[in-house]
Ligand SMILES: Cc1cc2nc3c(=O)[nH]c(=O)nc-3n(C[C@H](O)[C@H](O)[C@H](O)COP(=O)(O)OP(=O)(O)OC[C@H]3O[C@@H](n4cnc5c(N)ncnc54)[C@H](O)[C@@H]3O)c2cc1C
Ligand code: SF4
């Protein structure tokens with residue numbers, strides 16, 4: 001590991017100023033991804049700007065009934081927060097289905113969204129990888145890619161984004177607050193992560209030096225039935241093969257007034273299923289209607305040699321989650 | 332990766348930190364690359380916490396940081412200045428003379444074979460018991476039950492789910508669950 005300088009920031013201004021003053025700087029939050037990647041040589045920052053002691057560790061209730069979650073709130077604390085469990089169940093469940101008790105105690109809200117892919121070629125300096133070393137090729141495309149993307153991948157990269165939390169936040173219309181050298185801005189979580197396209201080295205739309213200060217959960221989805229379900233190779237402590245987050249609101253006739261649906265494990269970003277949502281709007285969520293709507297979304301899938309199993313798995317998971325929320329299917 | 336001895340003067344790549352380890356303040360000059368695990372094992376000679384994977388994947392390095400369980404292999408010591416650390420060496424009572432009931436339960440239940448994962452299992456279980464007592468849910472907790480005010484009852488399913496961050500290559504899992512059940516009864 002390359003030696004590095006260490007700066008402990010006390011305020012948001014101190015953090016962004018320290019980042020700007022030190023070329024090759026990275027923000028350090030829980031470190032559960034960054035320190036791991038530094039050990040592997042994938043990351044080699046010259047300076048770490050520690051943000052864990054910034055005053056961003058609170059979950060605040062907004063006047064309209066939404067929640068503002070500080071960037072350094074630990075994953076375990078967010079999952080256990082009574083208002084989160086009560087109003088945004090999918091967020092709590094997504095967090096609890098990720099990593100381990102120890103890791104969740106350390107991992108932060110901001111760091112979780114910015115964790116890098118678990119593609120084994122990305123983590124291995126001896127292998128080609130366009131995300132880590134642009135232009136070197138993609139080892140996974142013709143290699144081991146059982147865990148990789150079936151939607152929205154490009155010739156250059158077929159990686160998936162590993163966060164469970166991001167999938168739930170995308171379904172619930174949460175937003176990311178960013179604080180950068182040029183001021184503040186807000187980006188919907190569903191638009192925060194990118195598709196790989198010609199630039200797989202860029203995971204998200206974050207700009208150099210920008211700091212995530214908070215994630216806001218909107219009043220519009222507060223208190224609606226929501227759920228998260230994850231399929232994986234072992235019962236606990238494994239990344240998603242496929243996951244589904246959904247939030248559902250039915251009108252007095254049992255027709256869909258609002259559906260937010262997002263998939264994890266299928267793409268380079270949480271896959272917000274807008275086509276399926278539109279197909280179900282105003283319809284009753286019967287098993288047939290849900291199956292047709294989800295099929296419309298997954299028609300776009302382009303599986304690789306070894307990951308075609310993800311498409312029917314996603315289909316069934318989505319059916320079970322939406323059916324469970326509609327009360328027509330026990331998940 | 333190791334704290335240098337004798338300590339060089341702090342420069343851009345080293346810092347002085349104080350960790351309260353098992354109740355005793357310990358001042359160290361650390362290379363910033365030093366993990367908490369290496370600081371404990373190499374710097375302070377506390378070899379209870381084990382290095383299994385060094386990547387957050389096995390739980391052998393689990394210690395308590397400010398009372399919460401964490402993987403010492405992914406924490407940088409420099410970031411923990413002023414924190415309270417409890418390692419397995421600090422778990423027994425009366426200065427180490429009297430085993431903690433959980434340690435005794437591990438012995439009574441034969442909850443290990445080689446013992447390499449055991450310090451991590453013990454610290455993890457202690458952290459986990461505190462989390463459940465504080466009402467923190469797990470994936471095994473019914474999400475439809477209203478947010479618990481009090482402690483979450485620990486069924487075997489709850490214990491297994493909450494302890495999934497600690498792998499045991501010897502497969503002592505059934506006895507580990509029993510040992511944890513013994514201390515909650
Ligand atoms: C064994 C293992 C299993 C795991 N399993 C799962 C799983 O099943 N599901 C899952 O979702 N995750 C899983 N994870 C990943 C884990 O959730 C992430 O490592 C964690 O959420 C990252 O948060 P952190 O605070 O530790 O981030 P760090 O490692 O500190 O940072 C990650 C990145 O974000 C940047 N960053 C951090 N905070 C900010 C900020 N506020 N503003 C701007 N940039 C910032 C850092 O510079 C770095 O690039 C697993 C990890 C391990 C090691
Ligand atoms: S899928 Fe993406 S991350 Fe994996 S090897 Fe290919 S380019 Fe790299």
Ligand code: FES
Nearest residue numbers: 383384385390404
């Ligand atoms: S050594 Fe830390 S988790 Fe394996």
Ligand code: FES
Nearest residue numbers: 444446499500501
């Ligand atoms: S007792 Fe040998 S690894 Fe657990």
